Structures are given as C-alpha cells and as structure tokens.
Amino acid sequence: MSDDLLDIAERAVGWADSHEEVEIYVARGTETEIRAYDGAVESLTSATSAGVGIRVIDNHRMGFAWAGSLDPTVIEETMAEARDNARFATPDEHVRLAVPDGVPARPVSSWDDELAKVPTTEKVALALALEADTRAADQRIRQVDSADYGDGMVEAVLATTTGIRSSTRRTSSYLGVSVIAGSGDESQTGGGYSVARGFSGLDPDRARDDAVLRSTRMLGATKGSSGRMAVVFDRRIAATLLSIVASALSGESVAKHRSFFADRLGELVADPRVTLVDDPTDARAYNASAFDAEGLACRRNVLIDQGRLTSFYYDTLAGARAGTASTGSAVRGGFASTPSPGCRALLLTPGPEGQGQDEVVGLVGDGLFVQSITGVHSGVSTISGDFSVGAEGLMIRNGRLAEPVREITIASTLQRMLQSIVAIGSDLEWLPGIAAGMTVAIGDMQASGS
Amino acid sequence: MIENPVLERVLAEALRHGGDFAEVFAEDRTNSSAVLDDGRVEELSSGRERGAGIRVISGETTGYAHTADLSLEGLLRAAEAASAVARSDGRGERVVPAGPLSEVSSLRALRDHARADKAGTLELLQRADHAARSQGGAISQVQAACGTSRRAVLIANSEGLLARDEQTRSRFSVSCVASGDAGLQTGYETVARTLGFELFDDVSVEALAEAAARRALTKLAARPAPSGELPVVLAGGSGGILFHEACGHGLEADHIVKDASVYAGRIGQLVASPLVTLVDDGTVDTEWGTFGVDDEGRPAQRNVLIDQGVLTDYLWDYVRSRQEGRRSSGNGRRQTYQHLPMVRMTNTFLLPGTDDAEEIVAQTPRGVYVAQLGGGQVNTATGDFVFGTTEAYLIEDGKITEPLRDANLIGNGPEVLKRVDAVGTDFAMTPGTCGKDGQSVPVGCGQATMRLSGVTIGGTAA
Numbered sequence: 001m002s003d004d005l006l007d008i009a010e011r012a013v014g015w016a017d018s019h020e021e022v023e024i025y026v027a028r029g030t031e032t033e034i035r036a037y038d039g040a041v042e043s044l045t046s047a048t049s050a051g052v053g054i055r056v057i058d059n060h061r062m063g064f065a066w067a068g069s070l071d072p073t074v075i076e077e078t079m080a081e082a083r084d085n086a087r088f089a090t091p092d093e094h095v096r097l098a099v100p101d102g103v104p105a106r107p108v109s110s111w112d113d114e115l116a117k118v119p120t121t122e123k124v125a126l127a128l129a130l131e132a133d134t135r136a137a138d139q140r141i142r143q144v145d146s147a148d149y150g151d152g153m154v155e156a157v158l159a160t161t162t163g164i165r166s167s168t169r170r171t172s173s174y175l176g177v178s179v180i181a182g183s184g185d186e187s188q189t190g191g192g193y194s195v196a197r198g199f200s201g202l203d204p205d206r207a208r209d210d211a212v213l214r215s216t217r218m219l220g221a222t223k224g225s226s227g228r229m230a231v232v233f234d235r236r237i238a239a240t241l242l243s244i245v246a247s248a249l250s251g252e253s254v255a256k257h258r259s260f261f262a263d264r265l266g267e268l269v270a271d272p273r274v275t276l277v278d279d280p281t282d283a284r285a286y287n288a289s290a291f292d293a294e295g296l297a298c299r300r301n302v303l304i305d306q307g308r309l310t311s312f313y314y315d316t317l318a319g320a321r322a323g324t325a326s327t328g329s330a331v332r333g334g335f336a337s338t339p340s341p342g343c344r345a346l347l348l349t350p351g352p353e354g355q356g357q358d359e360v361v362g363l364v365g366d367g368l369f370v371q372s373i374t375g376v377h378s379g380v381s382t383i384s385g386d387f388s389v390g391a392e393g394l395m396i397r398n399g400r401l402a403e404p405v406r407e408i409t410i411a412s413t414l415q416r417m418l419q420s421i422v423a424i425g426s427d428l429e430w431l432p433g434i435a436a437g438m439t440v441a442i443g444d445m446q447a448s449g450s
Numbered sequence: 451m452i453e454n455p456v457l458e459r460v461l462a463e464a465l466r467h468g469g470d471f472a473e474v475f476a477e478d479r480t481n482s483s484a485v486l487d488d489g490r491v492e493e494l495s496s497g498r499e500r501g502a503g504i505r506v507i508s509g510e511t512t513g514y515a516h517t518a519d520l521s522l523e524g525l526l527r528a529a530e531a532a533s534a535v536a537r538s539d540g541r542g543e544r545v546v547p548a549g550p551l552s553e554v555s556s557l558r559a560l561r562d563h564a565r566a567d568k569a570g571t572l573e574l575l576q577r578a579d580h581a582a583r584s585q586g587g588a589i590s591q592v593q594a595a596c597g598t599s600r601r602a603v604l605i606a607n608s609e610g611l612l613a614r615d616e617q618t619r620s621r622f623s624v625s626c627v628a629s630g631d632a633g634l635q636t637g638y639e640t641v642a643r644t645l646g647f648e649l650f651d652d653v654s655v656e657a658l659a660e661a662a663a664r665r666a667l668t669k670l671a672a673r674p675a676p677s678g679e680l681p682v683v684l685a686g687g688s689g690g691i692l693f694h695e696a697c698g699h700g701l702e703a704d705h706i707v708k709d710a711s712v713y714a715g716r717i718g719q720l721v722a723s724p725l726v727t728l729v730d731d732g733t734v735d736t737e738w739g740t741f742g743v744d745d746e747g748r749p750a751q752r753n754v755l756i757d758q759g760v761l762t763d764y765l766w767d768y769v770r771s772r773q774e775g776r777r778s779s780g781n782g783r784r785q786t787y788q789h790l791p792m793v794r795m796t797n798t799f800l801l802p803g804t805d806d807a808e809e810i811v812a813q814t815p816r817g818v819y820v821a822q823l824g825g826g827q828v829n830t831a832t833g834d835f836v837f838g839t840t841e842a843y844l845i846e847d848g849k850i851t852e853p854l855r856d857a858n859l860i861g862n863g864p865e866v867l868k869r870v871d872a873v874g875t876d877f878a879m880t881p882g883t884c885g886k887d888g889q890s891v892p893v894g895c896g897q898a899t900m901r902l903s904g905v906t907i908g909g910t911a912a
Contacts, residue, residue: 037708038510040509040510040511041511041535042510042511042512043511043512043513043514043790044511044512044513044514044534044535045513045514045515045516045790046514046515046531046534047514047515047516047517047788048517049501049516049518049788050518051499062492062493063493063494064493064494064495064496065495065496065497066495066496066497066498067497067498067499068497068498068499068500068501068518069498069499069500069518074498077498078498081496082496084568085494085495085496085568086494088484088491088494088568088569088571088572089490089491089492089493089494090489090490090491090492092490092492120534142709143708143709143710145708145710145831180709180710180831187710187712187831187832188832189829189831189832223906226677226678255488256487256488256591257590257591257627257629257634258591258627258634260633260634336497336499338493338495374827374828374829374834374835374836375825375826375827375836375837375838375858375860377824377825377827377838378823378824378825378826378827378836378837378838378858379824379836379838379856379857379858379908381636381856383627383634383635383636384633384634384635384636384669384855384856385633386855386856386857388675388838388856388857388858388908388909388910389836389858389908390827390834390835390836390858390860390908392834406832406834407834407860407861407862407906408860408906408908409677409836409857409858409859409860409906409907409908410908411675411677411857411908411909411910412910413910446677446909446910446911447677448677448678448860448906448907448908448909449678449906450679450906
C-alpha cells in the first residue's frame with residue numbers, strides 16, 4: 001500500500017544535506033460528491049488530488065513549502081523553496097523533527113476496501129432516495145434544500161531524516177440532508193446525517209429522521225425570553241463544545257499565553273464528573289489513527305481527570321519548548337500546512353448507564369434544551385473563556401421538552417460552564433469531527449431574548 | 451496557461467456525450483506567508499497549486515471533475531469524467547458544438563504588482579511586534595502574520611467565452627493578548643487589499659499593531675456585556691458584516707431559487723428602512739472582494755440590491771441565472787479549481803447617509819456602541835443571524851462609557867433591517883473571509899456609523 005508515495009518521500013529525504021533535517025509529507029486522495037435536489041442530481045463531482053509538504057530545518061531554523069503536485073521537478077522546486085524559507089526564520093534551539101520514541105503504534109483499521117468498488121450509480125441512487133424519502137416523510141416538510149452523498153479515500157506517508165517512516169490511510173463516507181418545515185411565512189430548518197468508513201455502513205433513515213424531527217419540532221417557535229437557566233446541550237452541540245474546550249488544552253496555546261488553562265495544571269478546573277481523554281487509538285472514533293502527523297504513535301492522553309487538569313497535549317516543537325516530550329498529538333490540515341498540536345478522539349466519561357437525553361432533561365427539570373448553536377467563531381474565545389452564542393431549541397418544563405424557542409443567545413464563560421456541569425448522558429455517539437457526543441447539562445447560563 | 455486549440459478540443463470532448471454547456475476553469479496559484487509569534491519568526495511558508503476544473507451542464511444537472519494535470523491527456527480525462535452526467539441522464543446525443551473562443555475583456559486594467567520579499571516581510575513583522583509590545587507590559591503575547599497570494603485564472607466555455615484574470619492579494623494582521631487580574635483579553639487588527647507588496651508603501655504596520663494592542667488592553671477593564679434588547683450603534687467601518695449576514699446571504703439566488711430564503715418572492719417590496727441602500731460591487735478599486743472577471747468569466751459589476759429600503763435584485767451566477775433566463779450578475783465564485791462555482795458576494799456595503807456620526811451617539815440615551823465586529827453566521831431560511839463584537843462600549847446618556855467583554859448579537863434579518871434609524875457619513879470598508887458550503891472567498895464589507903433601534907445582545911449581565 002502507498003508504496004509509490006513512500007518511494008517519492010524516500011527519494012526527497014535523500015536530497016537532504018548532512019547539516020539539515022528534512023521531513024516530507026506526501027498525500028493523495030480521491031473524492032466523490034453528489035448533491036440531489038427535487039428528484040434529480042444537481043451536481044456530481046469526482047476528483048483525485050495529491051501533493052507534498054516539505055519542512056527543512058537548518059541551524060535551528062525551519063522553513064516550509066508545499067505543492068499540489070507529485071511531479072518530481074515540482075517536488076525538487078518545493079524542497080529548494082523550503083530551504084530558502086528556513087534562512088529567514090528566527091533560530092530556536094527547540095525547533096526539531098520528531099525522532100522515533102519507542103512507543104509502538106497500535107494498528108487502527110480505518111480503511112474500507114469496499115468503498116472503491118461501489119459504482120457511482122449506486123451512490124447517486126442513495127442520494128436521490130434520501131431526498132425523495134425525506135420529502136415524503138412528513139407533510140410539514142416544505143422543502144428539501146439538498147441531500148448530499150460524499151466519500152473520500154486518503155493515503156499519506158511521512159518520511160524524515162530522523163528515521164521516521166509512517167503511512168496512514170482512511171476512507172470515509174457521508175450522507176446528509178437539510179430541510180425546511182412550515183407553511184405560509186413560517187420556516188424552520190433542520191438537518192440530519194450519517195457517517196461511516198464505507199458505503200454499507202451509512203444509515204439513510206437516521207439522516208432523514210433526524211432532519212424531520214429537528215425541523216418539525218421547531219414549528220411555532222417564538223423568540224425566547226431572557227433569564228438565568230439550566231441548559232441541556234444536544235449530543236452534537238456537546239461534541240462541538242468539547243472540541244473547543246480541548247483546543248485550550250494545547251501545549252502550544254498554553255505556552256504562548258493564549259489559553260485560560262495556563263498555570264492551572266493540577267487544579268480542579270471542572271466538576272468532578274468530568275474526565276476528558278483523547279484516545280486516537282479508539283477504533284470507534286471517526287478520526288482514529290495509528291500515527292500522528294509527525295509519524296509518532298498515537299496514544300491515549302488523559303487531559304482532565306475527575307475535574308482535575310492533569311495534562312496538556314503536545315507535538316514535538318511544543319513539547320520541546322515546555323521541556324517535555326510530544327504526546328503523539330500532532331495534527332495537520334493536509335499537505336499545505338505544518339503540524340501543530342491537536343486532538344483526534346475526545347471522549348468524556350459517560351454518565352450512569354441508562355441516562356439518555358430524556359433522563360438528563362428530567363434531572364434538570366426546568367431550563368432550555370439546545371439543538372443548534374451559531375456564531376461559535378465570533379462568540380467563543382479559548383483565550384479569555386468568554387462564551388456567547390446564538391441558540392435554538394426547546395424549553396424544558398417539569399422535566400420534559402416543551403415549546404420551541406429561537407433567536408436567543410446563551411452566555412457564560414467556558415471556565416464557569418465546566419465547573420457547573422450537572423449531568424452527563426450515557427448516550428455516547430461518535431460523530432464526525434474530533435469528539436464523541438453525549439448529552440451534557442450545565443446548571444446555570446444567561447439566556448437573552450425578548 | 452492552456453492554448454486555445456487545446457481548450458476547444460477539451461470543450462468538444464466534454465460535450466461528446468451530450469449536454470448543454472461545458473466550461474474549463476484553469477488556475478495557477480502561489481501563496482507565501484510568514485508568521486511571527488511569541489517573539490520569533492516561526493514559519494515562512496510558500497505554496498503552489500495549479501490545475502483545472504471541467505464542468506458539464508446537462509439539463510439541471512452539473513457534472514464536475516478536476517485535475518492537477520494540465521496536459522491535453524489530463525484535461526481530456528477530466529472532461530470524460532465530468533461528462534458522465536450527460537451520458538447517464540438519458541437525454542440522448544444532443545451535442546452542442548463549442549464555438550470559436552473569443553476573449554472577454556476585463557474592465558480592470560492588470561497592473562504590475564510588487565512581489566513579496568522575504569526579508570522585507572520579516573522586517574514588517576518585527577516592526578509590528580515591537581510596536582504592539584511598546585503599548586505596555588500587560589501585552590503578554592503578539593502574533594503578526596503577513597501573506598500574499600497571486601492567482602491567475604483562465605475560463606473558456608462552450609458559448610465561445612474566453613476570459614483571463616490575475617488577482618494579487620496581500621494581507622497583514624496582528625493579534626495581541628493582554629493579561630490582567632481578571633484574566634486574558636484579545637485584540638485584533640487587519641489590513642487586506644487586492645494589491646501586491648506595494649500595499650505596505652501606504653500602510654503603517656505600527657498603527658495596526660497599536661490598534662490591536664490598545665483593543666486588548668481596553669478590554670482588561672471590560673465588564674460583562676448586557677443581555678436583552680438595546681439600541682446598538684455600529685461605528686463606521688466596524689465591519690459591515692451586519693448586512694453581509696442580515697441580508698447578503700439571503701439574497702444569493704441559489705437560496706432564492708430553492709425558496710430557502712426569507713427574501714424569496716419579495717422583489718419590489720419594502721424589506722428595510724428607507725435609509726438602507728445596499729450595493730454589492732466587485733469593481734471597487736483594490737478592495738478585498740474585488741476582481742476583474744468572476745470565476746465563470748463574467749466581468750465584475752456593481753449591483754444595487756436594496757434601493758432606499760426596496761428590494762431590487764438578487765445576486766446571480768451562471769447556473770441560477772440560466773434557470774431564470776437572465777444574465778449572471780458577476781457573482782459566480784469558487785475557492786479554487788477544486789470547487790464548483792456558486793453565488794457569492796464581493797464587496798457588500800450600505801451607502802452612506804446624512805447623519806453626523808457623533809450626533810448619532812449623542813442622541814442615544816442608553817445602548818451599546820460597537821467599534822469593531824468579528825464574524826457572524828446566518829440561517830437564510832429563517833433569517834436568524836448572529837454577529838460578534840470584538841470591541842464594544844456602553845452608551846449612557848448619549849456618551850460612550852465603559853468597555854464591554856465580547857458577545858454575540860442576535861437578530862432576524864428582515865426585522866433588523868427595518869430598525870436602521872440613522873446612517874452617518876463616515877463610510878469605511880473592512881476585509882473579511884466568507885465561508886459557504888465549505889468554500890472560503892475574500893469579501894469586503896462596508897458601512898458608515900449607523901444605529902439599530904433594538905437588537906438582542908447576548909451578554910451575561912442581567
């Protein structure tokens with residue numbers, strides 16, 4: 001597998017001068033995207049892309065260059081450019097590439113051979129069927145904006161002058177539908193999806209049912225009122241919030257004074273119910289991986305243990321600067337970016353068995369159930385911890401979901417939210433992205449509405 | 451990038467199995483960027499990408515394939531893949547011959563841009579770092595970033611269109627962290643223009659850095675933002691993102707055609723206060739969302755969307771305008787050759803009014819003054835949108851008083867547009883990055899100082 005990619009990487013590593021450290025990342029992917037609308041295929045995209053990212057370190061200075069091509073001449077030019085870029089960086093004794101650290105890689109199966117064999121016509125049929133089924137599922141559905149099928153196959157190899165050789169590959173598939181419910185002037189939106197490694201794992205009924213439920217239960221929504229209240233986050237939203245909190249645990253952010261967790265190691269930063277782990281070797285995780293983006297074995301890192309901040313996570317550079325080792329947590333956005341510390345598989349220890357969404361809502365008694373949030377990038381800061389987002393969902397009255405509300409904001413700080421978690425669901429679900437979802441209840445937040 | 455005979459051959463191949471329209475979009479893009487963080491120039495990065503995307507439209511269906519291989523063989527393979535939709539739709543062999551290509555002339559003169567110079571970039575970054583840290587010991591972190599990109603595009607289609615454009619963009623940003631007793635606060639400032647490195651002949655990176663640092667320092671003493679509905683005054687150039695979110699996205703024809711916008715079916719109706727005249731204009735000299743031709747080969751143009759409160763038009767790309775039997779408004783854009791074009795904004799702004807900016811504040815007994823906005827987000831179907839503040843103050847008795855911590859504001863597009871009750875004369879534009887369906891494109895936003903009679907502010911103070 002990926003033998004030709006490894007050959008390309010090995011050859012480029014061979015061009016390194018004796019005083020240089022060089023890292024070559026080579027990736028290649030194919031993808032299919034199909035959008036169905038109103039009983040027909042609106043668009044069908046198929047593509048293959050490939051490229052290289054090269055880091056050169058010379059005299060404690062790092063330069064980077066990338067190219068969207070595997071052409072040998074282009075790779076040579078890219079290497080020369082990375083070398084030239086290194087001349088301009090500030091020397092830093094901590095700048096270095098990963099060196100094999102003896103931690104064995106646990107094989108993680110993230111490749112489905114079937115996917116490549118499924119004919120496009122079957123993928124098209126699945127998207128068309130999802131669109132038609134969803135339209136017919138409930139007479140209150142006025143419009144199906146789009147029904148999308150997408151899949152991808154990505155292979156990547158990494159080779160360095162420091163002895164790193166790693167190879168990863170993954171397949172993924174996606175089915176999603178977004179709808180508008182309502183008649184006359186009223187419009188309420190909702191979406192549903194299903195993700196899998198291969199084609200047969202996709203669950204179109206799940207995508208359809210979620211979209212229908214989420215849009216129709218918002219019918220009749222009014223602008224909610226202001227006040228302090230308990231807030232229950234739906235699984236999807238809780239996964240988003242976990243990802244945000246975890247980004248403040250990056251050893252790089254902490255060292256650069258860009259995290260509200262700086263200087264809090266060993267302290268109680270969350271309710272004792274909170275144990276947060278990043279474990280990319282958990283094969284159930286959407287982003288499970290045997291190797292990190294610098295070629296070290298991925299491993300299980302406990303970040304918060306029963307409310308106590310136990311560890312930050314690092315790549316090689318952030319680890320060196322903090323006087324510690326990489327935690328195998330390097331991630332990268334593709335061949336056009338350099339590695340940085342990141343999580344892949346965040347998991348909050350679930351609540352007691354049988355504590356699903358209904359039970360968490362029942363425990364809270366009165367408050368707000370949030371099914372979607374907006375403005376995360378403009379209203380949440382992992383530096384100050386300030387948190388303010390738009391929200392829609394259902395009021396909770398007497399332990400049950402009640403009338404729908406929209407056009408409100410909910411606000412607090414991430415610090416306070418972590419301390420005031422009052423219930424965690426046992427309804428664990430691995431979602432696309434870097435975190436598992438489960439219902440989470442926060443005891444007290446400020447809602448703003450009419 | 452690609453010779454005309456090759457383009458004609460590829461277009462013919464793309465339509466060999468039928469179809470109504472075929473297009474080749476080729477792109478050659480280089481990026482260079484440098485980041486100074488924590489006092490060190492950590493990373494200089496250069497990138498290059500070139501390739502072509504081939505689109506075949508058959509009835510209402512679009513087929514797309516892209517390739518990094520610009521040889522005749524590579525392009526023919528992509529054309530074959532893109533044409534699969536025409537083959538499978540059962541409409542038979544309806545071949546549209548590709549006509550001889552004739553070049554569209556762009557209204558914008560191509561200029562010679564200064565190329566990014568690595569040593570010069572470093573010096574700018576260091577000057578910004580120094581200027582920010584000189585603002586006081588409470589500035590605990592500074593990150594400065596400088597980037598330039600050059601994008602040459604070529605578009606040819608089966609209607610005989612041939613268009614080329616070169617878009618050079620440069621950007622400089624500074625973000626600062628200040629540390630105080632109540633924790634950390636941030637300040638950000640950026641400049642971005644459709645220009646080469648000559649941008650820095652006229653821009654003071656020191657002034658940018660000082661503005662970012664001052665913003666972070668000011669917020670150290672900030673109190674929690676209020677919650678609930680209050681009048682809001684937006685400073686001129688604070689980020690016309692309000693209009694981008696409150697109605698810009700809702701006026702994109704793809705949402706309109708699918709009846710997924712609150713503005714569908716409302717042409718000719720009063721949708722905003724008569725003080726609102728909203729324009730989208732891709733021709734504004736050197737603004738961030740400016741270009742010569744769009745990514746479908748249409749020259750950029752100025753489009754009036756709302757005229758004194760009355761909705762006059764939507765934004766159109768090729769696919770949506772063809773369905774409606776009209777011309778594209780020059781708003782078909784894509785992030786790279788790996789993406790299908792769709793309807794996007796360019797530079798979207800509210801025309802200035804006649805009120806005095808200071809007078810608008812003086813006549814607001816109690817409210818919030820927003821000096822700088824961050825990003826926003828909208829649900830076009832419901833019209834609900836949010837936008838975040840990154841520098842805001844209380845207004846008490848007509849005066850700007852205490853600084854406020856960052857918060858999102860929330861509103862409903864058509865409701866909020868009716869609440870514009872004052873528009874000033876101090877117009878300014880700000881650059882931004884607009885995301886839609888996974889694609890990011892550079893856009894400009896602009897407005898003069900203006901007031902909304904009431905918006906919900908999502909703070910934590912009761």
